[in-house]
Amino acid sequence: MMISDRDVLLVIDVQNDFCTGGALAVPGGENVVPAINRIAQKFTNVALTQDWHPADHVSFAPNHRGRQPFQTIELDYGTQVLWPTHCVQGTSGAEFHGDLDVTRASLVVRKGFRRQIDSYSALFENDHKTPTGLLGYLRERELKTVFIAGLALDFCVRFSAEDARKAGFQVAVIEDACRGIDLDGSVAATHRSFRELGISIVSLEAFL
Ligand code: VGL
Ligand code: ZN
Numbered sequence: 082m083m084i085s086d087r088d089v090l091l092v093i094d095v096q097n098d099f100c101t102g103g104a105l106a107v108p109g110g111e112n113v114v115p116a117i118n119r120i121a122q123k124f125t126n127v128a129l130t131q132d133w134h135p136a137d138h139v140s141f142a143p144n145h146r147g148r149q150p151f152q153t154i155e156l157d158y159g160t161q162v163l164w165p166t167h168c169v170q171g172t173s174g175a176e177f178h179g180d181l182d183v184t185r186a187s188l189v190v191r192k193g194f195r196r197q198i199d200s201y202s203a204l205f206e207n208d209h210k211t212p213t214g215l216l217g218y219l220r221e222r223e224l225k226t227v228f229i230a231g232l233a234l235d236f237c238v239r240f241s242a243e244d245a246r247k248a249g250f251q252v253a254v255i256e257d258a259c260r261g262i263d264l265d266g267s268v269a270a271t272h273r274s275f276r277e278l279g280i281s282i283v284s285l286e287a288f289l
């Protein structure tokens with residue numbers, strides 16, 4: 082695959098809490114790290130996202146009396162999954178995985194820092210309105226194709242891919258450089274959505 086200066090690699094939430102031993106571990110999460118490090122070498126433009134919540138965040142189950150992780154609640158912007166407390170600002174769980182090569186990254190977007198709203202997508206928070214600023218970056222830098230890798234395939238990778246596609250970018254998800262959580266068929270729903278929206282799936286091998 083030929084990578085151009087109009088392409089960007091968007092690396093989603095490769096943080097300790099999403100890896101083995103972390104507070105919201107995605108099965109095999111840390112296995113994306115060597116793959117992402119290799120792919121990142123090929124790109125001129127690399128952007129990272131970092132899930133970055135205050136301790137009193139609305140998405141944390143312990144902040145809702147009588148609720149358990151992975152239950153859902155209704156908020157004014159829609160249904161919200163309640164997660165174990167994870168990626169709290171300034172904690173080691175919120176740090177990037179220690180082996181992730183961040184040297185090529187020209188942008189780090191933090192998301193989920195507003196107490197009352199979660200943010201899966203790298204572009205918009207879960208109300209689908211509040212911007213993170215990444216869309217402005219992509220447009221102003223005149224980037225055209227967004228390649229996405231990281232965690233978790235069926236939440237933050239999925240929402241980021243959907244929003245980037247809807248905003249008019251070509252989007253390709255590098256699926257073997259992602260891992261999923263898979264709650265109630267969410268991985269299958271992700272594949273359906275990608276097909277409907279014209280989001281392509283590419284393999285790691287295509288880059289090597
Ligand atoms: C994520 C759940 C909660 C993700 C972040 O990175 O996919 N999932 N916060
Ligand atoms: Zn989160």
